[in-house]
Amino acid sequence: MALGFIKKIFTFGKDTAPEQKPEAEVPAVVPDDAAVAPAPVTEEPVVAEERDALLDEAEAANPEAGSHVPDEPEPDIYPLPHAPNVPVAKDPVAPAEMETAGGPSDDVPAEAIEDPAPDEEPDAPSEVLDVAEEPVAPVEDVVEPEESVAPAEEQAVAAATENPVLEEAVSVEPKALPKGFATAESKPVAEVAAPEPKRTWFQRLREGLSRTSSQLTGQITSLFTKRKLDDDTLQDLEDLLIQADLGVETALRITDTLASERYGKDVTGADVSRIMASEITKVLAPVARPLELDLNHKPHVILVVGVNGTGKTTTIGKLAAKLSGAGLKVMLAAGDTFRAAAIEQLKIWAERTGSDIVSSKLGADAAGLAYEAYERAKESKSDVLIIDTAGRLQNKTELMAELEKIVRVLGKLDPDAPHTVLQTLDATTGQNAMNQVEIFRNVAGVSGLIMTKLDGTARGGILVAIAAKHKLPVYFIGVGEGIDDLEPFEAKDFAEAIAGVQA
Ligand SMILES: Nc1nc2c(ncn2[C@@H]2O[C@H](COP(=O)(O)OP(=O)(O)OP(=O)(O)O)[C@@H](O)[C@H]2O)c(=O)[nH]1
Structure with a gap:
């Protein structure tokens, strides 16, 4: 077993093992132990210049995008353990609870972070803009310099060497993808764990x-x-x-x-x-195809888009659990800068799944955040970067323009990025899902779908119509709110369930 891999796994110390229940307060995302606290986020002038030039260029291409947000996002990075074999908590806090637990930040008026109902049109609340324009608070969460992690790392390696259980726990190949994923080289997907009873x-x-x-x-x-x-x-x-x-x-x-x-x-x-x-x-x-990852990219960038409440953030958490559980290094980006609760929710998912996370202040420029997240993921050699985006209705011109801007900025960093643009569809929606695909496909170049909430009072027929018309891959289906409730999409299972054929 490569010593380097053991080190990688335990770099951040076992104090932050994913079994830990997240604290009600947001800072719980950051490890308590000062020895594993993250390093201060400092912005290198050259990087900042490049980013600003790139963002200006992207904005010039479409002045509507991001015009309502401040120029300078303040990303915080929360390195978290990504031990591949440490089981993740089975029952995540339901997002409703998460919102309550995280709560709105003190400096944000409650109405500014209200989650618009899926069918409402979320006008960017002026309160959000006010918050964005306020002087930026100092970075609260600090990243510890790497050197200070070394003792904990050494201890962890020693512990793993002495302890056969731990040793076994770190011996799984890091690149064995979970069911439902493939690489360009090897389409068939290796199952890394015994399948749950179907x-x-x-x-x-x-x-x-x-x-x-x-x-x-x-x-x-x-x-x-x-x-x-x-x-x-x-x-x-x-x-x-x-x-x-x-x-x-x-x-x-x-x-x-x-x-x-x-x-x-x-x-x-x-x-x-x-x-x-x-x-x-x-x-x-x-x-019905696996989500193909090109791991030569480092990071393979997955941009997750869709209408409010279709399950973007929850699905990101579920995907991160699968990937980090298979040994991949995952970074999440809280690009839904529109809603404070969405940022907190993603932080909790990051902690649960042992993923790193980059986030910024409420109302910050989402394209700027995406830029920072990409740079951080590249620096830290993350295998996969998953970017959350604000839920937006397709008829909100400025919000859709902002999404275009995110795509453009990522494309400047890597011409092939985002490598996957994933759209979540709520199975309870019906016909409206067809319009959603059409519009998000045009704006963000959607390359694949995940249908969520198929465990509810679903109206899954529309997925058949969407498949017939758009022929976009359907990678997974969501069958619950739990961390494991994401299943690879199987055509026959789905067809028989709709047709009422007994299995
Ligand atoms: N039953 C069920 N609920 C789900 C599923 N996926 C997501 N949900 C729930 O749907 C609600 C909305 O999910 P989110 O992940 O917050 O959706 P979102 O698209 O990120 O929403 P916005 O942040 O408002 O854009 C939450 O209550 C989730 O728990 C699923 O597969 N089944």
């Missing part, structure tokens, strides 16, 4: 989609009761499928196949469900 999440998926499936199968059964398959029943069936959000294209695939097999004959609900499942699987199979 029943658990699959059952939740089925329950979530049961509203769609039971309604649909009930209507189909009554449609074909004592009726042979003719043009009228086919038309009625097509209407039902379209009402279930499956889209015209897939509805026609299903009715065509049914007609070719059983025209003029008796048809049962089971016949239709079987054909539905089969045709939906054909539509979804090409998009």
Whole structure:
């Protein structure tokens, strides 16, 4: 086992092991032990100049972007342990609790950080701007110089060498990706842990989609009761499928196949469900793909976008847990500078998952924060940088312009960055998800999707219509609020759940 890897794992000391419950107060994100506290964030003049020039250039390209935020973000970096085999806490604080626990910062009026409901249009509150324009408070969280970490590191290495349990714990290959990810070189994904009993999440998926499936199968059964398959029943069936959000294209695939097999004959609900499942699987199979990481990039940058409340921050936490659990060094960037609670929430996820985090003040320039995060991730040789963004509605011109600016700034740092632009879709949304994909695809170049909340009262049919139209990869599905409730997307499972076919 490489000594260097052991050192890497224990660089930040076991005092900050991820099992620790986060304190209610925000500073709990930073290790208590002064010996592992982070180094003061100092801005090198050359870097600052380059950044400012780049941001100015990006802003000149689109003056609307970032015009409401201050020029100088003040990123704080919170190096946290990233021991790959240290189990992460199973039951994260529910985000609602997190918001309460973190609470708004004292200097921010409560109304400035109110989370707009998903369907509301979040005007940038003037209070947020006021806060952004206030003199910047001194950096609260300080990074300890690297040298001071050495004794703890040595102790940890010694402990690992003496302790067979620890030694075993650090012996897993750091680059074994979790299920659902792949690298360009090796598409097949190695499973790093025994899979959870499939029943658990699959059952939740089925329950979530049961509203769609039971309604649909009930209507189909009554449609074909004592009726042979003719043009009228086919038309009625097509209407039902379209009402279930499956889209015209897939509805026609299903009715065509049914007609070719059983025209003029008796048809049962089971016949239709079987054909539905089969045709939906054909539509979804090409998009059920692993999230491919190009680890030559260091960092591989994942930008996470989507409408408010679709599950961006939670999904980032779940992804970070999978990646850091597999030994990858992960950095998170709290680019949702619009909402104080979102920053606190991401800090908690960083601590839980042993990821590093870069954050800035509420209302800071998100593109500037993305720039800083990239630089920090590069310096610290992070494998993956995941950037959270403010939830925004697609009709908010200035907010969408800000998102464009983030993409442009990252592109200047690495022409291929962001390497993945992930959009989260809320499965309870229905048809509106289609518009969301169209618009975010144009603005941010969305390269893949994650559908969340499939454990709720989901309306998953729209994912089939989106797959048929956009053919964007669907990497994972969210089936709960917990850290492990993110599953690789499987076309057949999903299709059968929608069609109400028994597994
Ligand atoms: N049941 C369920 N809830 C989820 C899932 N994913 C996220 N949530 C919940 O959805 C709510 C919103 O999630 P967030 O991660 O805060 O969403 P966001 O997109 O970051 O929201 P903004 O910060 O407002 O833009 C939270 O209560 C999450 O716990 C999921 O897969 N299932």
